[in-house]
Amino acid sequence: MTEPVLRISGITKSFGALRASEDVTLDLCAGEIHALIGPNGAGKSTLIAQIAGALAPDSGTIKLEGRDVTAQSTVARARAGLARTFQISSLAMEDTVLQNAMLGALGARQGRLGLFGSVMRDTGLRETARAALDEVGLGEFAGFRVGDLSHGQRRQLEVAVALTLKPRVLLMDEPMAGLGAEGTAQMVPMLQRLKHTAPILLIEHDMDAVFQLADRISVLVYGQIIATDAPDAIRTDPRVREAYLGDDLGEDAV
Numbered sequence: 001m002t003e004p005v006l007r008i009s010g011i012t013k014s015f016g017a018l019r020a021s022e023d024v025t026l027d028l029c030a031g032e033i034h035a036l037i038g039p040n041g042a043g044k045s046t047l048i049a050q051i052a053g054a055l056a057p058d059s060g061t062i063k064l065e066g067r068d069v070t071a072q073s074t075v076a077r078a079r080a081g082l083a084r085t086f087q088i089s090s091l092a093m094e095d096t097v098l099q100n101a102m103l104g105a106l107g108a109r110q111g112r113l114g115l116f117g118s119v120m121r122d123t124g125l126r127e128t129a130r131a132a133l134d135e136v137g138l139g140e141f142a143g144f145r146v147g148d149l150s151h152g153q154r155r156q157l158e159v160a161v162a163l164t165l166k167p168r169v170l171l172m173d174e175p176m177a178g179l180g181a182e183g184t185a186q187m188v189p190m191l192q193r194l195k196h197t198a199p200i201l202l203i204e205h206d207m208d209a210v211f212q213l214a215d216r217i218s219v220l221v222y223g224q225i226i227a228t229d230a231p232d233a234i235r236t237d238p239r240v241r242e243a244y245l246g247d248d249l250g251e252d253a254v
């Protein structure tokens with residue numbers, strides 16, 4: 001069996017008496033979207049923060065391509081290929097789409113930030129940035145000011161910036177939030193394509209999008225994974241339906 005690209009083993013994290021993550025084990029394999037769902041307060045954000053390196057687990061390990069990154073900083077993990085999107089938007093609204101993507105590509109080179117002008121003349125960076133923009137469907141918007149893009153296009157640009165890091169794994173925190181039906185309809189096929197570039201660990205409250213996109217779904221309740229399975233099996237799993245207490249789990253909602 002091939003080694004998963006990302007392997008989370010036995011992650012536990014407490015805040016005082018509260019176990020926000022309890023012996024969480026899950027993995028992400030090449031070419032897949034693995035969605036992490038769970039009711040409010042289940043511990044999804046806490047888990048993602050530990051995977052990205054923003055929060056240290058009390059115990060457990062995180063391995064990226066077989067390498068233990070549990071003790072590494074967020075920046076070291078990002079350079080190793082763990083890219084997180086959508087938590088905080090770091091886009092520069094006054095700059096163009098291409099300039100934003102090029103600054104992202106510069107970060108991937110681990111280079112020092114040079115003078116803005118000389119960075120923008122760097123043909124290697126420009127090519128990396130243009131390829132990333134093409135990949136998310138923003139090639140034609142390279143010269144637009146970010147401030148003039150739609151909400152959905154900014155999300156696409158955030159993904160492009162992440163792609164300039166040549167990620168091995170994409171951690172996506174609620175990519176559909178606030179997008180509306182049209183934005184979501186653009187984002188879904190983009191993520192379906194992107195999973196072949198880097199597998200995606202997806203946290204998302206939009207259950208229709210989750211059930212359309214996910215190859216596997218893990219359900220987190222009170223810090224514990226209660227089920228990991230294909231979408232159809234998750235939809236009909238009695239433990240999952242009980243945990244959601246009638247919340248919308250797609251067309252067969254309880």
Ligand SMILES: Nc1ncnc2c1ncn2[C@@H]1O[C@H](COP(=O)(O)OP(=O)(O)OP(=O)(O)O)[C@@H](O)[C@H]1O
Nearest residue numbers: 015018019020038039040041042043044045046047
């Ligand atoms: N820094 C913290 N200190 C204390 N408790 C925390 C802290 N961060 C999270 N928690 C608690 O841990 C539990 C899990 O929270 P978390 O935000 O990870 O859940 P979530 O599944 O992401 O929720 P949501 O879907 O509402 O975003 C909650 O009970 C929350 O109140």
